[in-house]
Amino acid sequence: MDHRMFLKSEKMEAPSKKSRSRSRSRVKKDSRDFDEVYQIVTECWMEKQKQLLLFKIPSQEEKDKMENEQLKKLNRLKEIFRVINTKEFPLPVIWKNDPFGQYEETYLIKLKSYLESDELLKPFIKGTSEEFRAWKEYIIKNLEIIAGFDEDIVRLDKISTKILHSYIPERSDARKHLDIVMNKAKNDPKYLKNDVKFSEIMEDVYQRMKENEDKIDYEPFLNKPMWEKKTNLSKFINKYEAYLKQRFKILNVASYLEYDSDLERCIIKEFCNCLPNYIRNKVINEINEDISWKDFLILCIEAERE
Numbered sequence: 668m669d670h671r672m673f674l675k676s677e678k679m680e681a682p683s684k685k686s687r688s689r690s691r692s693r694v695k696k697d698s699r700d701f702d703e704v705y706q707i708v709t710e711c712w713m714e715k716q717k718q719l720l721l722f723k724i725p726s727q728e729e730k731d732k733m734e735n736e737q738l739k740k741l742n743r744l745k746e747i748f749r750v751i752n753t754k755e756f757p758l759p760v761i762w763k764n765d766p767f768g769q770y771e772e773t774y775l776i777k778l779k780s781y782l783e784s785d786e787l788l789k790p791f792i793k794g795t796s797e798e799f800r801a802w803k804e805y806i807i808k809n810l811e812i813i814a815g816f817d818e819d820i821v822r823l824d825k826i827s828t829k830i831l832h833s834y835i836p837e838r839s840d841a842r843k844h845l846d847i848v849m850n851k852a853k854n855d856p857k858y859l860k861n862d863v864k865f866s867e868i869m870e871d872v873y874q875r876m877k878e879n880e881d882k883i884d885y886e887p888f889l890n891k892p893m894w895e896k897k898t899n900l901s902k903f904i905n906k907y908e909a910y911l912k913q914r915f916k917i918l919n920v921a922s923y924l925e926y927d928s929d930l931e932r933c934i935i936k937e938f939c940n941c942l943p944n945y946i947r948n949k950v951i952n953e954i955n956e957d958i959s960w961k962d963f964l965i966l967c968i969e970a971e972r973e
Contacts, residue, residue: 701748796876803869805926827865844875921961
């Protein structure tokens with residue numbers, strides 16, 4: 668049987684009356700013939716669904732659009748082949764049937780891609796237990812965004828256990844704690860227990876870091892630094908960051924704040940209120956949800972020079 672008439676165009680437009688007449692004379696319109704065509708076209712459609720999921724986070728509208736277009740084509744094929752039992756040939760939709768099972772490898776590639784590009788996901792490299800906690804919550808929040816569905820985060824939580832070393836690489840301050848936690852979570856030297864979740868492992872790593880953390884000696888700042896007449900901005904920034912490090916028990920202010928945009932905006936406002944009027948008036952309108960601590964400090968330095 669010649670299936671090219673169905674596979675020639677990805678759009679699979681409805682044939683004209685003339686071509687329909689020719690096709691009916693060449694094709695046996697029964698389930699045995701249709702089954703072969705069904706296998707070919709559904710494999711093609713599932714590949715397109717997989718590509719949609721692989722290269723971005725599609726909206727529900729985009730998913731619905733692709734699903735409806737493919738369903739329309741499938742129903743047209745059923746009409747041509749005069750398929751009686753239409754329920755026997757459903758449209759396979761990977762984000763409904765088994766979004767993280769059959770296409771697990773696709774999602775592993777996707778997660779690694781995010782980690783490599785620092786888009787939504789980023790590995791933990793350096794910091795205290797408090798910085799690790801902020802990173803952990805940031806990662807889990809963004810995994811929920813990637814999952815797209817509430818029920819799917821459970822599966823993605825499981826899949827992430829297969830690339831733990833991508834989240835916490837060899838050079839990470841948390842790596843030794845991860846290795847200990849992983850050893851306890853294994854059935855044998857090679858494999859983690861089936862019920863182990865990424866979020867649980869990260870919580871255990873955090874607790875180990877917290878328990879084993881060396882005390883960090885900070886200069887004592889009992890109160891928030893205030894601007895003094897002889898202070899220049901560079902010195903004040905250093906003083907304020909030292910205060911923030913003590914306040915949050917962290918090593919790097921910028922990397923800690925980037926995991927929590929609400930906290931970052933709050934700290935920026937607090938800092939801005941400590942600045943003298945000639946700087947504050949130039950930068951206060953730049954405070955928005957997109958501005959980072961690092962970028963705001965650059966604006967302040969530029970404002971001081973003007």
